[in-house]
Amino acid sequence: MLGPQRIRDWVTNLPDSRIRFLRWQSILGYAVITFVISLALSGIFLFSRPEGFLRGHGSSNYFEYFWNQTADHPIDQLIRDAYADHQKLLSQQSFDLPVAAARYRARRGRHPPPGFEAWFRYAIEHDAIVVESFFDRIYADVAPFWGLEPRTTAERASTWDYVVRVRGGIATGVGNTAGKVPWLQLWTALVAEAAPWLPDVDMPINDMDESRVIVPWEDITSLVQRELSARFVAPVDEVITEYSGLAATDAKPDGFEPYRPQWHRGSYWDLARVGCPPDSPARNAAAIENFEERPVFPQEWNPTYSYEGYVRNFTAVMDPCLQPHLRGLHGTFIEPLSMSTSKELVPLFGGCKLSVNNEMLIPGAMYLTEDPIYSGGDTHGPSWSQKLDGIVWRGVASGGRNKKENWTHFQRHRLIEMLNGTAVSAMEANGAPLMTFEMPPIPKYDFPRRREGTVGAWLERFADAGFVDLLCFPADSNCTYIQPYFSKVAGVPMKDQYAYKFMPDVDGNSFSARFRGFLLSTSLPIKATIYAEWHDDRLMPWLHFAPMDNTFQDLYSILDYFTRDKRGDMSARFIADEGRSWGAKVLRREDMLLYVWRLLLEFARVCDEKREMLGFVDDLKRV
Structure with a gap:
């Protein structure tokens, strides 16, 4: 306030x-x-934090205890910085339409789109937190399409295989969904809630787990430059306040053939690195051809996005262009299950993407389902003081097609082996690296358990992690190549996993669909990913979750910080509570609806022949 x-x-x-x-x-x-x-x-x-966080601490509440002490550990400083940055962000919240529209013009260089007034009214009526930067992803995603002819984009969007179609205020799902997961239906139902206030628009859906559009960096930069050069705030009396509609797009001539780009296969790394800037470390790093060797971890690794070994810039840590070593440490770049990639900019919407991909992000459909596999159901776990002091993970060995020649390079296999106390104890005893990782260097991650060689013994009582399905390839291999290292374990329902204090979250075939459930729980998520999602601009690492490098080299030290003493435990509890409290305000279904609603207003405008002059200006006319 x-x-x-x-x-x-x-x-x-x-x-x-x-x-x-x-x-x-x-x-x-x-x-x-x-x-x-x-x-x-x-x-x-x-005095109303989740589970009464500040009660019972007398005058030594978290802020007094934490902020008035010296930052003895790098994570102390990262938490302080995150808190300060978040307070600054909240000061930019808009509470009425003229202010929201003014901030839009200042940040976007255009008038808001027609329909902005209804969008903002819904936001206020549903207690949404409106901060203009929360929607930056929309404008980064839509910007390249300003460099294409609007009719071209509209036609390609309308003729895709799976489309959420809005006509006359009604949303319908178009596409054969027989035998498929119900993602199209879930997205259609979400759009239907906003459809009465939306213009006619098409939302073509990527139905694969993997992202599908990677335009070369030079081409996408050229398209974005066209958008930048065309930006202007039109004179109020010249602004067009109603969309043209899609009647011309819908009136297809006889013999019309839907456009399909050329789909590329092969090494996904080689396709992806073309989307990197020419001077980036990954652009000229060729794909690894032989994965039978153990993975190679970067030596003397001190990236600009880290602070004394810990993630400071989570956007950068997701960027493979900055980290050529990820070509050998993430299944996406090793052998994805399916791959069909366009180098041409075609309109597609999906739940996640890499920094080099060009889809337009929408909330993952798994966040819209009530399936407890993703949400954990109605329960979110016991109070912090009643939790098990440990870390838990259950899932399948996904991430791509793991097989005899490459499994040691997959991120989920690395996580499970790193949390295997028996295996880690053996490594500490003989000094030899395990199949998927090597111990992090002591000079960078120096803590007592590491120096004393007791990390494995600690993990044996602290960690409970395993695969419920090994997903070996080929299926008739009977997993003989992996049996000496992994075996299936019994599943643990999400609601029971919430009994633990710590929950790591790493990518599978694409993004992890459980992150929202983890955030809304009373546990602390520890997150590593290379995939961007719709909510990234509204979550603050080290305040709402603990970020982790995609090598996982910082995992042990992160866990050590949170478990070594009272201060670490208070910090873990604070982040868990802040994440849950904040997630309940900005990750609701209403917030997902508002994000998609605003995205579709912008996409409808970029598909309109009169797009340069379209806008909302009622707030200016009233002055």
């Missing part, structure tokens, strides 16, 4: 002086009331 001075500063910094003049007197009139309410709510906030 803002005090009087911060409200005055906020108003003064608004980009539109007319809005500033209009709202100055009313804001000052409410300033004193706001300040009094803020004091009251602050008191309520301090």
Whole structure:
């Protein structure tokens, strides 16, 4: 809640002086009331954390205990920085339409799209937190399509195999879904909630786990430059406030053939690195041809996105262009289950993508299902003090097609072997690396258990991780190549996994569909991924979850920090509680709807022949 001075500063910094003049007197009139309410709510906030986080600590609540002490560990500083950054982000929240529209123009260089007023009204009525930067992903995804002819994009979108189609305010799913998972139906149902306020628009769906569009960096940069050069805030009296519609697109001539790009196969790494900047480390790193050798971990690794060995920039840690070693440490680049990739920009929407992919992100359909496999059901775990002091993971050995020649390079196999206390104890005793990893270097990750060689003994009582299905290839191999190292274990339902304090989350064939469930639990997610999702701009690493490098070399040290003493345990509990509390505010179905709604307003505009002049300007006309 803002005090009087911060409200005055906020108003003064608004980009539109007319809005500033209009709202100055009313804001000052409410300033004193706001300040009094803020004091009251602050008191309520301090004593209404999940499970009463600050109760029972007397005057030594988390902030007093933590912020007034020296940052003895790099993670201490990362948590402080994350908290400060998040507070700064919250100060940019918009509470009324003129401010939201002004911030849109300032950040996007255009008027908001037609329909923005209804979108914002729904957001306010449903208690959504509206921060303009939460939607940055939409504009990065849509930007290249401003470099294509609108009719071309519209026609290609309308003729895809699986489409969520909005016509006359009604959403329908188009495509043969027999025998397929119900993702198209789930996305259609979500869009249907916004359809009465949407223009006619088509949302073509990528039905594969893997992303499918990788346009070479030079081509995508050229398209984005066209968008940048075309940006302008049109004069109010010249703005068109209604979409043209898709009647011309729907009236296809006889003999019309849907457009299909050329689909490429082969090494996915070699396809992906073409999407990297020419001067990036990965651009000229050729794919690995022989995976029978053990994986190679980067030596003297000190990337700019880390802080003393721990992830500081989570966007960068997901970027394979910065990390050529990922070609041998992630199943996506080793042997994906399915691959059909276009080097041409075609409109597709999907639940996740790599930094080099060009799909438009929407919330993963698994986040829309009530299936407890993904959500954990109605329960979210016991209070922190009642949890088991340990880490748990269950899942299948996915990530691609693991087989005799390559399985040691897969990320999930690495995670399970790293959490196998018996195997780690043997490695500590003889010094030889295991099949999937090597111990992290002591100079970088120096902590007592590592120096004393007791990490394995600790894991034996602390970790419970295993595969419920080994997914060996070929199926008739009977998993003989992996049996000396792994065996199937009994499953543990998500709701029972929530009894543990720590829950690692790593990629499978693409993104992990359990991350939202983990965030909304009372446990602490420890996340590693190379896949971007719709919610990335609204989650803060080290405040809402603990980020991990994709090598997993920092895993042991992260766990050691959170378990070595009271301070670490308080930090883990704090992040778990903050993640759950924040997730309940910004990862709701309403928030997913608002994201897709706004994305479709923007995509409908980029498909419109009059797109340069389309916009919402009612807020300016009222001044």
